[in-house]
Amino acid sequence: MxxxxxxxxxxxxxxxxxxxxxxxxxxxxxxxxxxxxxxxxxxxxxxxxxxxxxxxxxxxxxxxxxxxxxxxxxxxxxxxxxxxxxxxxxxxxxxxxxxxxxxxxxxxxxxxxxxxxxxxxxxxxxxxxxxxxxxxxxxxxxxxxxxxxxxxxxxxxxxxxxxxxxxxxxxxxxxxxxxxxxxxxxxxxAQGVKPQQPEKLSQEDIFSARQAVLDIHMAESIEQYIVRLVMATRQPEKYDDKLKQWLEMGVSPRATIALDRCARASAWLAGRDFVSPEDVQSMAFPVLRHRLLLSYQAQAEGIHPNQIINHILSLVGSA
Incomplete structure (x- = not known):
């Protein structure tokens, strides 16, 4: 704490x-x-x-x-x-x-x-x-x-x-x-006024916090939700024709691990001891947007990765 x-x-x-x-x-x-x-x-x-x-x-x-x-x-x-x-x-x-x-x-x-x-x-x-x-x-x-x-x-x-x-x-x-x-x-x-800076975080504090993040509880349903989001990028034809047209290649297992770690860190920063679907949804954008490989059609239509992630979140339920 x-x-x-x-x-x-x-x-x-x-x-x-x-x-x-x-x-x-x-x-x-x-x-x-x-x-x-x-x-x-x-x-x-x-x-x-x-x-x-x-x-x-x-x-x-x-x-x-x-x-x-x-x-x-x-x-x-x-x-x-x-x-x-x-x-x-x-x-x-x-x-x-x-x-x-x-x-x-x-x-x-x-x-x-x-x-x-x-x-x-x-x-x-x-x-x-x-x-x-x-x-x-x-x-x-x-x-x-x-x-x-x-x-x-x-x-x-x-x-x-x-x-x-x-x-x-x-x-x-x-x-x-x-x-x-x-x-x-x-x-x-410019006038020399500086706000009070908190005491410096030691590296020991940072490594201790990282361990606490890993200990945050994640329900099996949340784990499955993360996997479903990832699989939607790899098998878009199972979810939506539009998604299939937009995506050339899905994300790697490294994205699954990143979404897990970041959702835990988000929950810990919010002062909770469990991960919610909202943590996963908020972190999906910065974790996935650079890992999606868009098709030529999506690029020609000016589709942004954020639009695709929004679409995936609407297709894949958290329940």
Missing amino acids: QSATAFQQLQHYLNSQVIGQEALVRQVLVALLADGHILVEGPPGLAKTRAIKSLADSIEGSFHRVQFTPDLLPADLTGTDIFRPETGEFQFQPGPVFHSLLLADEINRAPAKVQAAMLEAMAERQVTAGRKTYALPKLFLVMATQNPIEQEGTYPLPEAQLDRFLLHLHVDYPDAESELAILRLNRGE
């Missing part, structure tokens, strides 16, 4: 720092609790960087931001062996990926070799440099961003790498009330 209170305080603090993006804050905490990585998509200036920096300032762990560019090399990310004349030997110099929280800004601007290095880090929690393999920190979270507006000079992320992201979040503009609060917050910060 002490960990739950600490996370609630952290959520309240992050909401005061990242105004008008409550969903983003909540999903970042869900990813932290479920031990997964996040892909955030939204126009520039919507506090994507601020969210992860505020989180990094609130927990015990190092933070680093990498601006992905077309000329980025794998060694710029993972590190490389450096020759030391005083010893006559090569010594490995760790790169930015060895921090606990890594912000991969505009990740789709990096070429294939960099994406391959990122995939190893995200999937295996390790980095291979030369003939040696180095383990990453036990607490390791990647928050990658994409700009949905400008696509020139970008490289689409491979399906295998997309599948390694626990959540795919869409960030939209705040409303007028939140915009005013942002204006006042910025003015206060």
Whole structure:
């Protein structure tokens, strides 16, 4: 319960720092609790960087931001062996990926070799440099961003790498009330006014909270509901002709595991000791939207993955 209170305080603090993006804050905490990585998509200036920096300032762990560019090399990310004349030997110099929280800004601007290095880090929690393999920190979270507006000079992320992201979040503009609060917050910060920051979460608290999330009760009917949602993406012809026309390929078992973990984390953050169908439904969008492979017909019709997920939720009952 002490960990739950600490996370609630952290959520309240992050909401005061990242105004008008409550969903983003909540999903970042869900990813932290479920031990997964996040892909955030939204126009520039919507506090994507601020969210992860505020989180990094609130927990015990190092933070680093990498601006992905077309000329980025794998060694710029993972590190490389450096020759030391005083010893006559090569010594490995760790790169930015060895921090606990890594912000991969505009990740789709990096070429294939960099994406391959990122995939190893995200999937295996390790980095291979030369003939040696180095383990990453036990607490390791990647928050990658994409700009949905400008696509020139970008490289689409491979399906295998997309599948390694626990959540795919869409960030939209705040409303007028939140915009005013942002204006006042910025003015206060310019004048040196800083809100009281809660005590930093220790990594022990985070790992303890992750165990508590796994202990959340999930009824067998909820487990079957998750499986039915997943199967609807793989066997759409059994549910609806429209769904069959929209989907080229369904989601992997990794999506089933992710939906289970995230639904548990959502329930735990809400202060409950059981998972409800609403937890599964709310997490279905960020868990599934980047894993669905849409048909050419769906793309031609301008169908968004959210529409497909909404349709699946209407077809598959939770009872």
